[in-house]
Amino acid sequence: MTVPIIALRGVNKSFGPIDVLHDISLEVKAGEVLCLLGDNGAGKSTLIRLLSGVHQPTTGTIEMDGKPVSFPSPRAASDNGIATVHQFGGTFPLMSIGRSFFIGVEPTKGWGPFKIYDRKRANAVAVKAVQDFGITRIDDGDRLVGGLSGGERQSLAIARAVHFGARVLILDEPTAALGVKQATHVLRIVNEAKRRGLAVVFITHQVMHAMAVGDHFAVLIRGAVAADFKKGEKSREEITDLMAGGASMASLEAEIEGYMASHDGHPPPPAH
Amino acid sequence: MSSITIGGLLRRPEAGAALGLVAVLIFFAIFGGLTFLKPAGMSSWLNVAANLGVIAIPLGLLMIAGELDISVGAMVPFGAMTVSVISGHYGLPIWVGVAAALGFGVIVGLVNGILVVKTAVPSLIVTLGSLFAVQGIVLGLTVLITKSTSVALTVEGPAKAIFGDFVLGGQMQVMVIWWLALTALYIFFVHFSPFGNWIFAMGGDKVSARNAGIPTDRLTIVLFILSATSAAFVGMCQAILYNSAQVAGGQSFIFNSIIAVVVGGVLLTGGFGSVVGIFFGTITFAIVTQGIYYTDFDRNWSSLIIGVLLLGAVLMNNTFRKMALSYTPKKGARA
Known part of the structure; x- marks a missing residue:
């Protein structure tokens, strides 16, 4: 059995008297996608912040390659190869693709105090990195990031993380704000990252998206892991049901589907 | 962009400022003649621009x-x-006062x-x-030290x-040379050295x-030091x-x-702008305030022009920024 790249062992997190996470144990291996499902307020964001070094666990440990590690700062986490991509890509809308790709690690040419930013090289590397992920529509590194679609921005951010040696990719609701087609793009890129051997933590509340890429699923409810299962072990209805924390959501869906089936595919009229 | 195109120039942050400058130049050339572009006229607005520009950048x-x-x-x-006070009232060497x-x-x-940085109170x-x-x-x-609100200072020699x-x-004024040299320095640091990238990223x-x-x-602290020290420098030189x-x-x-900064195409919420734009914005502002003397208009109208100019420049800059954001290269347009 391979050692997981990153693992949480009995992690608890509380802010003052409020317990946010209880006894979380999860692990992700290389080339595996862990889907973290949960309703709003289930503790997903706190879990991400623990993994990306924004917060530290109150008790319990985070392990990388089987060894306990601690991330006192986001920088420490990224130095360990953990990259977090947020919902809106965490990029700079009014900067060019090349400049935002190399933020903080600008390539330079020249010598001494006359080192200048190497725009051509930055643009070329950035465009190639994104195109390698299958986004061929991006071909000019001088374009502003804000001019890209939501999916392209996500892809740029993921490509950037991978380019700079990320081993663990944390995707915080990457598809939440996207249309169907854009979301498909992002899911394809998640698969590509997985193929390259990254460990991916994919946070979402869209079960369909999770099922498209996930190998392993964990459902968080009120700060605890309510279910932990592998691909194919549970159906979509069961997962939705778990996320909603009861039978209500699944039965609502079944009701609507039943109505649609018996009414030529029309949804039920709004209740008055 | 491998070649310079009109579209490419318009998408740059300083596009609005450059067009505004041209408009102002034409306006004053028509109403005031070309006197303000001759050496004597030029120094009147260059002096204003230099003192303002050293702070504006x-x-x-x-x-x-x-x-x-x-x-x-x-x-x-x-x-x-x-x-x-130090070099005039107390008579200490000028370099002590400068320092x-x-x-x-x-x-x-x-x-x-x-x-x-520490309080997160808006700056x-x-x-x-x-x-x-x-x-x-x-x-x-x-008032405590000199019992007056105005202090004389006599400086000679290299200082x-x-x-x-x-x-x-x-x-x-010699400030014009300072301004041009500092502008060149800022252009290098902001647009060519890697540090400039950090400033834009912070604002973004x-x-x-x-x-x-x-x-x-x-970086935030350094920028605040830069602006306060530049302002103190201008006061000291005056x-x-x-x-x-x-x-x-x-x-x-x-x-x-x-005004000079905003006319120069800098986005008030941060993340967008250029030193060249601020440079143009400063010159534009200076020409409006000084050029009025070369026309038949009452100088009181210059504020009206500046107000209209500011609003026009902001609207124009917004348009150009939208163009820059929505810009997609046409397929096959580049090799």
Whole structure:
């Protein structure tokens, strides 16, 4: 059995008297996608912040390659190869693709105090990195990031993380704000990252998206892991049901589907 | 962009400022003739532009980084008064006065920067506080020390030539040379060195910039030091030039430099702009305020022109920024 790249062992997190996470144990291996499902307020964001070094666990440990590690700062986490991509890509809308790709690690040419930013090289590397992920529509590194679609921005951010040696990719609701087609793009890129051997933590509340890429699923409810299962072990209805924390959501869906089936595919009229 | 195209130029941050400058030049050429472009006329607005520009560029960089510094309005008289009290009233060597004026600039900038970084209070409020605090210090200390609100200063020798003299036939202030040299330096650091990228990133998204490893706190403090020290420098040079310093004055620099920066295409919320744009914006502002003297209009109308210019420039800059954002290269347009 391979050692997981990153693992949480009995992690608890509380802010003052409020317990946010209880006894979380999860692990992700290389080339595996862990889907973290949960309703709003289930503790997903706190879990991400623990993994990306924004917060530290109150008790319990985070392990990388089987060894306990601690991330006192986001920088420490990224130095360990953990990259977090947020919902809106965490990029700079009014900067060019090349400049935002190399933020903080600008390539330079020249010598001494006359080192200048190497725009051509930055643009070329950035465009190639994104195109390698299958986004061929991006071909000019001088374009502003804000001019890209939501999916392209996500892809740029993921490509950037991978380019700079990320081993663990944390995707915080990457598809939440996207249309169907854009979301498909992002899911394809998640698969590509997985193929390259990254460990991916994919946070979402869209079960369909999770099922498209996930190998392993964990459902968080009120700060605890309510279910932990592998691909194919549970159906979509069961997962939705778990996320909603009861039978209500699944039965609502079944009701609507039943109505649609018996009414030529029309949804039920709004209740008055 | 491998070749220069009209579209490419219009998408640059300084496009609006350049067009505004052209419009203003045409306007005054029609109504005032070309006198203001001859050497004597030029130095009148170049002097205004230089004093404003030395402050406007660091202020513009702060605005690109998402901050604002209005305490420059108090730093100008503070710099002037410091050098005059030390080297005029007490008669100490001029270099002591120069070092003290710039040193106080660094200290006020440091305090502004640390307060903004540590308290997360908006920088407008922090520097509004330091604006009044420094004004109070200048007035209080000057009256306490000299029993007057105006202090004379006589400077000769190299210090006079470097900081406060006239060059090229005796009408152009040496500040113009400082301004041009500093502009060139800023252009290098902001647009060519890697550090410039950090300023834009901070203004674009501070949290992401910090996560990407940019020392955002330190950079913010450095920018505040730069703007306060630049303002103190301008005040100091004016005192050396005019051989005296007054406790009042300097407030006009607050709005004037913000106008120059905004006309220059800097986005008020940060993340977008250019040094060249601020440079154009400064010249535009100076020509409007000085060019009016070469026309038959009453000079009181110049504020109207500036107001219209500001609104026009902001609208134009918004349009160009949208163009830049929505720009997609046409398929097959490039090899």
